Amino acid sequence: MQTTTTINKLHEHVDKTVTLQGWVYKTRASGKIAFIIVRDGTGLCQCVLERNEATEPFFDEAKKLAQESALTVTGVVKADDRSVGGHELSVTGLTPVHASTDYPITPKPHGIEFLMDRRHLWFRSQRQWHILRIRATIIDAIRRFYNDRGYVLIDTPIFAPAAGEGAQTLFPVDYFGDQVFLAQTGQLYLEAACMAHRNVYCFGPTFRAEKSKTRRHLTEFWMVEPEIAYASLDDVIQLAEDFICSIVTRVLKDHRDELVEIGRSLDDLEAIKPPFVRMTYTEAAELLRGPRVKEFLENDLAQKKTRVAELDKTIEELDAQAKGGGKQWQKEKAAAGAIEAREERSEITEQIANIPHHMELAANFEWGTDLGGSDETIISRLHDRPIFVTHYPASCRAFYMRGDRSDDRLVENFDLLAPQGFGEIIGGSAREEDYDRLLAKLKHENLPQDQYEWYLDLRRYGSVPHGGFGLGVERTVTWLCGLKHIREAIPYPRMMGKFYP
């Protein structure tokens, strides 16, 4: 008669008695009625506990159950719009499984350091819970995209020999007395598999030892890298565009409510349609140095200064309210508002301090150097669709990228920048298929040829035009969820100086 079910299935059990197994998310209790919001891993449900004959044996105990206590609860499912999730449970039975006390993460605001030290608990909170579910969908969409198109999954090694693209940014590992490194890409290995299976991809963790402390860096992150044979740069770019569109479509299909819940604009994501913007590196360099960027940043600066002035006024008013007369809850609300306004002000003040530097970097951009993080952010902010930036100078790109046959200075590569300031999510290229050209590049970069003999074999035996790219999963999650920082896009972020929990 009574069934155990989960919150996401409650709509199948309206007016029936069911049992839920979960944890206390929040409680509010009066003398003779208690509201327990239960989460069970599939959603939230308000359980209403009225003091009556049925509930008398456990009412007092239930009322005192603190946040994150585990419990099973039985009751009649009622459809109720007032309740989160649209259903609630009128409780007839309740069994505590584990009483929790002093759960550290309260419904009130916390600082980032506090939350990061408690990441293992933090992702029980709604916002984090939504983000990690969207992440899971994105990863599923990635796998399906390639599997459905007949790509063969090739797992590339995580222990890699010194030979890479630049050994200084790698994590060294002692390997039975030899030094190896944690892999920063599977690409070279993937190219070999590409010549065996034609269309392949690898998907796994990637490690970078760069000492970067910014909103877009992790030391350990997930990357998916497709590689396709008999392909030109245009083919690879087309693949990237189809790929991104399929991920966005899937996320919009499966997670509309969650996206709204975490404050992501659906309109912005629905605007992600082909064709994406395309520009060459040279065009990007001209854009950065030109009047459009200067004007954009000057406007940005002026707007931010206006905003700070507004916030100053708001803070003053709220402070006065918080100290003045009125109800206790009104004063509290004013105080909370003041804290929020101060946070926004300090964030914007920091941005204002950085703008002149970013303007200078953009205005003085020199052809031949790589686009900086701030340069990419500027280009990204000027668009509301992803931007392909192609044909970078060979001097600032890896040795394996295919030389542009019409201009020796360039390579056939691309970066894909997510719009609205989110920046780079993909880096890719056509690979140099010509043995002599590749060997010349190796020598030019002073790379040890003996370490790359196996790679050169790929150009000795049946070399064909081919190419691929790498997509950073966390950066994609950050973009699609509209996060301010990449650390929320992965369950256990690893950053410079951070590896607990």
Place this chain on the structure above:
RNA sequence: UCCCCGAUAGCUCAAUUGGUAGAGCGAGCGGCUGUUAACCGCUAGGUCGUAGGUUCGAGUCCUACUCGGGGAGCCA
């Protein structure tokens, strides 16, 4: 590696030009039958990151260090 900012109660933050450390939340107790960050009353809670220095007097000023935040470089 470099530049900027910060560290005050378990948490989030205040503390006028250097002059006796405060509020809210959380916790504990009591009250309230429809709450949505519930509300009302009471109670407990502090070596102001660490070490020096200036001063009659330092949370406040100076120096170094530790930890954290943002950015540059580098990158997905």
